[in-house]
Amino acid sequence: MKFTCDKSVLLKEISIAQEIIASKNAISILSNIYIEAENDALSIKATDMKVNFETKVPVTVLEPGATTVYGEKFLSILNNVPDGELEFDQKDNKINIKTSAKKVKFQLKSIASDKFPEFPVSNIEYFDLPIKEFKEMISQTVFAVSDDETRYFMNGVFLEKSEDKIIMVATDGRRLAFISKAAENSIKDFTGIIIPPKILNTIIKRAGDEGLVSISVTDKIIFIKFGSYNLSSVLIEGQFPNYRKVIPEAQNYTLSVNRKEMLDALRRVSLLVEQKSHRVYLGVTPGVMSVYSEESDIGTAKEEIPCKYDGEEVSIALNYRYIEEPFKVMDEDEITIRYTEANKAITIEPVPAKDFFHIVMPMQLD
Numbered sequence: 001m002k003f004t005c006d007k008s009v010l011l012k013e014i015s016i017a018q019e020i021i022a023s024k025n026a027i028s029i030l031s032n033i034y035i036e037a038e039n040d041a042l043s044i045k046a047t048d049m050k051v052n053f054e055t056k057v058p059v060t061v062l063e064p065g066a067t068t069v070y071g072e073k074f075l076s077i078l079n080n081v082p083d084g085e086l087e088f089d090q091k092d093n094k095i096n097i098k099t100s101a102k103k104v105k106f107q108l109k110s111i112a113s114d115k116f117p118e119f120p121v122s123n124i125e126y127f128d129l130p131i132k133e134f135k136e137m138i139s140q141t142v143f144a145v146s147d148d149e150t151r152y153f154m155n156g157v158f159l160e161k162s163e164d165k166i167i168m169v170a171t172d173g174r175r176l177a178f179i180s181k182a183a184e185n186s187i188k189d190f191t192g193i194i195i196p197p198k199i200l201n202t203i204i205k206r207a208g209d210e211g212l213v214s215i216s217v218t219d220k221i222i223f224i225k226f227g228s229y230n231l232s233s234v235l236i237e238g239q240f241p242n243y244r245k246v247i248p249e250a251q252n253y254t255l256s257v258n259r260k261e262m263l264d265a266l267r268r269v270s271l272l273v274e275q276k277s278h279r280v281y282l283g284v285t286p287g288v289m290s291v292y293s294e295e296s297d298i299g300t301a302k303e304e305i306p307c308k309y310d311g312e313e314v315s316i317a318l319n320y321r322y323i324e325e326p327f328k329v330m331d332e333d334e335i336t337i338r339y340t341e342a343n344k345a346i347t348i349e350p351v352p353a354k355d356f357f358h359i360v361m362p363m364q365l366d
Contacts, residue, residue: 001035001065001066002062002089003063004062005042005059007083011075013055014044014074014075016206017053018033018075021033021071022049032068033071036065041058042057043066046071051199055230065090067090067112068116069108070110074108081106085101090110094107095108095110122218124218127214127215130213131210134203135204137179138168138204141170143170143329144170146171147172154170155236156195157194157200158240158243159192161190166183167180174319175358175360176246177359193222196234199232199233207226221233250340251338253339255307255311255337256308258333259330259334262305263324265303265305266327268301269320272301273293279293280293280318280323283314289307291304291305317362317364318346326358332350335349336349346362
């Protein structure tokens with residue numbers, strides 16, 4: 001195998017491929033990235049046996065062929081060689097990497113391509129969604145996924161088609177993120193699935209805002225295609241919690257704040273928040289919200305920001321990350337917080353209301 005290509009074209013794809021890889025063992029095929037040069041294109045594959053990644057980039061093929069190369073060192077070389085055209089020449093179990101601009105040469109050992117795992121193929125029809133909408137659905141939910149491995153059924157984002165809607169939900173038991181988008185009638189119903197965040201984060205990084213994403217769902221695997229990318233992931237097994245029971249039917253009080261002012265206040269006050277509990281307090285009176293930390297040996301912090309509110313004075317204790325993260329993924333200037341009592345769930349949503357919201361359970365005030 002022999003081909004030439006521009007460093008920048010290859011680097012960004014190898015960076016993503018290396019993020020997919022789980023094994024760091026240099027002699028494991030799962031530490032390697034599969035490359036195949038043919039018809040002036042280079043196919044790139046990577047897997048951790050649960051998530052599979054495949055793409056193609058344009059190259060000049062001088063001799064077709066395929067091999068696998070240790071991903072970590074391959075990426076390090078690409079990060080450090082000078083910009084410009086690179087030449088790759090693979091013979092036997094070695095691949096030579098040379099630059100045209102300077103006399104720089106690397107040689108990496110490779111493992112035969114026939115040892116690389118075969119990727120699954122879907123036999124279920126694909127359906128399409130606007131890629132911009134799908135990215136928004138991911139960004140509004142994926143941060144709320146639980147990292148508690150004992151509750152593995154919450155370690156991913158739930159996706160289902162319900163009537164004329166495609167719905168995504170994530171929860172860790174203390175908060176819930178929900179978003180829905182209109183779905184065409186041509187999209188067949190499928191049982192709700194739990195998608196690991198790894199494949200979703202890859203989509204956020206690589207997908208543009210134009211065009212469609214194609215999705216196919218089988219019993220155990222989700223397949224996703226967009227642009228030159230083909231991704232697939234094993235689904236998380238288990239019963240996702242009944243999220244509908246968590247959504248309040250009505251809430252008595254409403255307040256609204258400027259999103260940026262709230263984020264700035266949280267950022268400053270969090271400097272003196274106790275780092276185990278992450279507890280921050282919201283003291284709300286008509287016209288003013290106080291964001292403050294609890295007293296500690298280190299000190300306290302407090303900031304007041306304008307607030308649209310005409311109810312009774314109230315104090316609510318929350319994990320500041322649970323407020324900060326949804327505020328960060330929203331674009332709107334004004335955000336509404338709804339609640340009934342200080343110790344019951346609050347709902348966070350943009351103004352005007354859209355097709356998503358976030359629910360957070362308060363902490364104990366003391």
